Structure formats: structure tokens, C-alpha cells
Amino acid sequence: MTSLLTCKEFLADLNDYLDECCGTEVRLKLEKHVTECPNCWVVCDTTKKTLKVYKGMEPQEVPEPLKSRLMAALEQKMAADKGKKQAPKQKSGDSSQESGGCGQRVPPAGHSPLK
Amino acid sequence: MTQTTPAEVFDETALVERAKSGDTGAFTELVSRYERKIYRLAKHITQNDEDAEDVLQEAFMKAYSHLDGFQLQSKFYTWLVRIAVNEALMKLRKRKSSKEVSLDEPTDTGEEQVVREIAVWEDDPEKTYSRDELRGILDSAVESLKPAFRTVFVLRDVEELSTEETAEALNISIPAVKSRLLRARLQLREKLSRFFKRKGDDVFAYM
Numbered sequence: 599m600t601s602l603l604t605c606k607e608f609l610a611d612l613n614d615y616l617d618e619c620c621g622t623e624v625r626l627k628l629e630k631h632v633t634e635c636p637n638c639w640v641v642c643d644t645t646k647k648t649l650k651v652y653k654g655m656e657p658q659e660v661p662e663p664l665k666s667r668l669m670a671a672l673e674q675k676m677a678a679d680k681g682k683k684q685a686p687k688q689k690s691g692d693s694s695q696e697s698g699g700c701g702q703r704v705p706p707a708g709h710s711p712l713k
Numbered sequence: 714m715t716q717t718t719p720a721e722v723f724d725e726t727a728l729v730e731r732a733k734s735g736d737t738g739a740f741t742e743l744v745s746r747y748e749r750k751i752y753r754l755a756k757h758i759t760q761n762d763e764d765a766e767d768v769l770q771e772a773f774m775k776a777y778s779h780l781d782g783f784q785l786q787s788k789f790y791t792w793l794v795r796i797a798v799n800e801a802l803m804k805l806r807k808r809k810s811s812k813e814v815s816l817d818e819p820t821d822t823g824e825e826q827v828v829r830e831i832a833v834w835e836d837d838p839e840k841t842y843s844r845d846e847l848r849g850i851l852d853s854a855v856e857s858l859k860p861a862f863r864t865v866f867v868l869r870d871v872e873e874l875s876t877e878e879t880a881e882a883l884n885i886s887i888p889a890v891k892s893r894l895l896r897a898r899l900q901l902r903e904k905l906s907r908f909f910k911r912k913g914d915d916v917f918a919y920m
Contacts, residue, residue, distance in 0.1 A: 609899075612895065612898075613891060613894055613895045613898065616898075637828075640831050640832070641828050643834070644830075644832075644905075644906060645902045647834050647909070648902045650839075651838060651839045651847070651851060651909075652870055652871055652901075653873070655847070655848065655851055655871075657750050657752065658749065658752075658848075659749060660769065667770065668748070669741070669744075671774060672740075672774065675774060675777060675778070676737045676740075
């Protein structure tokens with residue numbers, strides 16, 4: 599009764615299978631295929647291992663000189679902002695000029711990262 | 714999705730709240746928490762040390778400037794990643810402004826999804842190499858991917874954003890994230906097989 603998957607169909611659903619985000623029926627079909635098809639078993643197992651090695655790789659430390667530059671730039675900005683806040687309140691155009699668009703309404707206007 | 718425990722979420726929300734209310738120490742703590750990941754992301758996307766350094770700095774400077782606009786119901790890290798991705802993509806575009814590299818999805822020639830290497834890998838392939846060797850192997854494999862695939866892979870499988878978060882950060886559809894991710898994973902698997910396959914196993918053409 600269960601229709602057999604072809605290897606191509608299995609590959610198309612490989613991500614959902616690896617990410618465990620397919621429904622029970624689809625998962626059972628994929629499991630059946632992977633246990634019966636040695637080649638797809640290898641592809642599945644090695645892709646799983648690919649993800650495991652990448653996820654297991656800790657990010658490297660940021661080089662010290664770069665860290666210092668970043669902190670110095672931030673401290674300068676923080677000090678400047680503090681100075682602004684302490685100065686008598688005056689209307690600042692800052693909030694209306696958020697051209698960087700870093701609020702949560704991303705992606706920023708006029709910027710289309712990847713089509 | 715990034716695995717975060719409830720305690721970490723609470724801790725981070727409190728930290729972000731403090732940073733929003735002007736506690737510069739709290740923001741500095743957020744920087745130390747995420748600088749390594751943002752730097753890695755920047756390096757992976759730009760493939761250029763100088764650009765990655767600029768991206769790291771710009772991303773945190775922008776995050777600081779726009780902290781007022783950040784809504785606490787979102788994850789700070791996801792928001793920060795979006796800023797960093799935008800900065801990194803701008804750098805990439807500038808550097809590759811000629812036609813040599815396109816950020817659009819490459820034309821599907823049908824070849825990229827073909828699986829050629831069917832070799833069983835070692836059980837723990839990462840243990841066959843030293844940390845530095847392994848890092849070199851993994852980085853150069855990612856580097857060889859086309860930018861459209863590389864970026865999706867880095868966000869989904871290295872930074873562990875969800876499919877939805879990746880789609881939003883890159884301004885592409887969810888099906889596009891899924892199809893690019895599949896191609897990226899299969900291509901990486903193919904490239905890494907050379908290093909990780911079990912000694913003595915044959916490699917043969919398939920499909």
C-alpha cells in the first residue's frame with residue numbers, strides 16, 4: 599500500500615528528515631527508504647555528520663587588537679551619548695534618521711540582501 | 714533555532730533591559746557574549762579579514778545606536794545577527810561589485826544536487842584531525858560555496874537560526890532558504906567526503 603520513494607524524492611526531503619520537521623507519515627516513508635537503500639543511508643549519515651562537525655566547531659577568539667579597537671570605539675560613542683543626555687534637552691533628529699534600519703523592521707528599507 | 718535555556722533567556726532579557734536603560738556595562742557584557750559569533754559570521758560571509766573586522770565593529774556600533782528600537786519580545790542575538798548580516802552583505806557587494814560573483818541564486822544546472830560521493834565516513838571524523846586542521850578544512854569548504862548558499866548555510870547550521878529567522882534576515886522566502894540549504898549541505902558533504910571517508914572504502918559514481 600505504501601508507495602516507495604525514489605532516491606531523488608528522498609534527497610528532496612532530506613533536510614526535513616534531518617531537521618526532524620516532517621510529519622509522521624512522511625518520516626516513516628523516509629525511514630523506510632533510508633533503511634532499505636544503502637546509498638541513501640550513506641548520504642543521510644554523512645550529511646548528518648557534516649552538520650555535527652560544523653555545529654561542534656567553537657568560534658575562535660576575536661584577536662586582542664581588534665577587541666580593543668571595538669571597545670575603544672564603543673566607549674567613545676557611549677561617552678558622547680552620555681554627554682548628549684546630560685546637555686539641556688533639545689530636539690534631536692537622530693531617531694528620524696535611522697537610515698541604517700537596524701530596528702526590528704528588517705530588512706532595512708532600500709536594502710535587499712539576497713534575492 | 715538556537716538552544717537557550719529559560720534561565721539564560723531571563724538573564725539575557727534583564728541584561729538587554731539594563732542596556733536599553735543606559736547601563737553601558739550591560740551592553741559591554743552583551744558584546745563579550747556575542748563578539749566571537751559575530752566575528753565568525755562576518756568572516757564566513759565576507760571571506761575577507763579586513764571586511765570582517767569592519768563588520769564586527771559596525772554591527773555593535775549600530776546595535777548600540779538603535780537599542781531603543783529593539784523590542785524585548787525578540788531575541789537580542791537574532792536581531793544582532795540581522796544587523797551583522799546586512800553589514801556583511803554590503804561589504805560583499807562592494808568588493809564583488811563587478812559581475813564576477815552574484816548574490817542571486819545561481820542558475821540550477823541540476824549538477825549541484827547530484828550526489829557523487831558515496832563513501833562511508835569515520836564514526837567521529839572530526840577526531841582524525843587536529844583542531845586547527847579541522848577548522849581549516851571546514852572553513853575552506855564553506856568558502857568554496859556560492860555566496861547565496863554559503864550565507865544560508867552559515868545562518869542556519871552554524872549560527873543556528875531557524876528557517877524563518879534566516880528568511881527574514883536575508884529577505885528571501887522560506888522555500889528559497891530550504892532549497893539553498895539543501896544544496897549547501899549536499900555540496901559540503903561532497904567536499905568533506907574527501908577528508909572524512911573511511912580509509913579503504915571505494916568511491917563510486919551514483920545517480
